[in-house]
Amino acid sequence: MHSELNPDDDNAPICEPRLWRDDGWTARVIKNNDDEGWAVEMTRHGDAEPALTGPWTMGRDKKNPKPLDTSAFHTLVKTASEVLRRHEQQLHARLHKSLAVLTPGGRITVTLDIVPDDDDPHALLTATDAGSERLAQVRVNADFRFTSASAEAWVENGFRRFG
Known part of the structure; x- marks a missing residue:
């Protein structure tokens, strides 16, 4: 049954x-x-x-x-x-990616956290220092191409917004 x-x-x-x-x-x-x-x-x-x-x-x-x-x-x-x-x-x-960028001032961890929202998909690009203190955070498109080169460029350009 x-x-x-x-x-x-x-x-x-x-x-x-x-x-x-x-x-x-x-x-x-x-x-x-x-x-x-x-x-x-x-x-x-x-x-x-x-x-x-x-x-x-x-x-x-x-x-x-x-x-x-x-x-x-x-x-x-x-x-x-x-x-x-x-x-x-x-x-x-x-949805969560992380890369390390080595700088003269030390290691910086850059993370990309994708927010898969149906109405407003986006991602947050965040930089933290070796002590886990947030140095910068910017909002980027959900399809942001997160590579070692893009992370390094963002750090080298003073964490300026993209686009």
Whole structure:
């Protein structure tokens, strides 16, 4: 029997052969549209989309899916959590970049922090000294070409605004 989850439900655990909900996650075994097999979706509570969708093992009868159990659920939670962690790390790496510029006065760290706002995408270019004191910050376009050369030029030109 297939039950739809409503976000207004209390998040009481469910332990059914094709639906398992616990620890902030829901595992749902579904028919795999690509072939004759089955798939499992792992969705973190509050997220609109599954964090992980993958093939699911057939049961002994070779027609129905293997039922979910505690061990499988915990393995799926661990795998889905790792997928989310990797996505977050990739997003962070794409939105936050850092370079060091060596000057006669010492090392200056220049960072670019992209703000992916739908209405006003932009980035902040920031310079800090070795003691982490902010020396300058300017707003630049979100597609600003952040390279060693552009960071060095900004420092050498006294942190003047671009454009």
